[in-house]
Amino acid sequence: MSDVDPRPAEVECTGLDPDAVPAGPVEVLTSREVPLGGPRAMTVRRTLPQRARTMIGAWCFVDHYGPDDVSVTGGMDVAPHPHTGLQTVSWLFTGEIEHRDSLGKHAMVRPGEVNLMTGGRGICHSEVSTPATTVLHGVQLWVALPEEHRQAPRDFRHHVPEPVRRDGAELRVFLGSLAGEVSPVPTFTPLLGAEIILDPGTELALDVDPAFEHGVLVDTGAATLCGTDLDRAELGFAPAGRDRIEIVAGAEGARILLLGGEPFRERIIMWWNFVARTHEEVAEARAEWEAGSDRFGAVAGYTGEVDRLPAPVLPNARLAPRGNPEPGPQG
Numbered sequence: 494m495s496d497v498d499p500r501p502a503e504v505e506c507t508g509l510d511p512d513a514v515p516a517g518p519v520e521v522l523t524s525r526e527v528p529l530g531g532p533r534a535m536t537v538r539r540t541l542p543q544r545a546r547t548m549i550g551a552w553c554f555v556d557h558y559g560p561d562d563v564s565v566t567g568g569m570d571v572a573p574h575p576h577t578g579l580q581t582v583s584w585l586f587t588g589e590i591e592h593r594d595s596l597g598k599h600a601m602v603r604p605g606e607v608n609l610m611t612g613g614r615g616i617c618h619s620e621v622s623t624p625a626t627t628v629l630h631g632v633q634l635w636v637a638l639p640e641e642h643r644q645a646p647r648d649f650r651h652h653v654p655e656p657v658r659r660d661g662a663e664l665r666v667f668l669g670s671l672a673g674e675v676s677p678v679p680t681f682t683p684l685l686g687a688e689i690i691l692d693p694g695t696e697l698a699l700d701v702d703p704a705f706e707h708g709v710l711v712d713t714g715a716a717t718l719c720g721t722d723l724d725r726a727e728l729g730f731a732p733a734g735r736d737r738i739e740i741v742a743g744a745e746g747a748r749i750l751l752l753g754g755e756p757f758r759e760r761i762i763m764w765w766n767f768v769a770r771t772h773e774e775v776a777e778a779r780a781e782w783e784a785g786s787d788r789f790g791a792v793a794g795y796t797g798e799v800d801r802l803p804a805p806v807l808p809n810a811r812l813a814p815r816g817n818p819e820p821g822p823q824g
């Protein structure tokens with residue numbers, strides 16, 4: 494998916510040192526609604542990045558959308574657009590999305606199947622919900638690449654995790670490892686990504702890596718994360734330092750996404766669809782996309798109304814750095 498804000502701001506992001514303090518309290522991050530553009534635009538609920546927190550591990554972007562009646566919203570039709578310095582992780586609950594990229598990959602995103610695209614130095618792709626889709630419901634996630642891999646070549650992975658039952662819950666581990674399940678999809682930093690469907694009232698305790706910080710996005714129902722209530726579309730953040738997290742479903746049950754990773758120690762700048770380190774890098778990537786540079790390649794087979802998404806206007810002034818808040822108890 495593309496960030497379609499016509500005047501996106503530059504956002505500077507960073508993780509924090511997990512050794513500095515013991516595990517702090519769970520924070521609740523609420524979403525803001527962002528229209529995806531177009532006359533019958535779909536709206537997404539964005540929980541990362543935001544002012545209170547910009548990253549969880551290397552996860553730097555969390556958009557949650559649907560369930561959306563495609564006959565009303567028109568579904569998803571995102572023309573070819575570039576990415577650099579990041580990986581896109583697509584995960585659906587309902588519906589189907591056709592993916593085409595400049596690596597030459599043509600793939601379907603379907604419920605329970607993870608598609609991971611590595612932008613590295615530069616890639617472009619299109620995303621269109623298929624005609625058979627009546628309800629679209631899922632998440633679009635981005636992972637920032639660390640310095641030594643951010644020029645990585647383009648790549649695309651598809652994986653269908655085997656669902657497993659644990660203590661009143663069904664788990665699909667699409668990245669990293671959890672509850673004895675290990676995803677074969679390689680990552681450039683230690684990461685965790687899993688869908689968990691909890692039966693009504695289920696109390697699930699999961700052993701986790703204490704070096705990881707975690708996020709729980711509630712898709713349906715309500716849940717508590719380590720005792721803190723989370724409503725639908727909220728993202729609960731548990732700082733690093735825990736070796737176990739507890740998720741309790743409400744009376745309706747819950748479907749959640751569990752994201753985790755080691756705090757990302759590099760400062761990054763996110764602007765539009767680019768992750769970079771400096772304003773100059775952003776400006777260069779933007780200029781190369783606008784010039785049709787080989788850096789991003791071309792998508793074959795996309796048949797929408799425009800050939801490609803133009804880059805927005807760069808901000809005139811640099812924004813003040815905006816990293817994660819200082820760790821520790823916060824009232």
Ligand code: MN
Nearest residue numbers: 494495581618
């Ligand atoms: Mn995209």
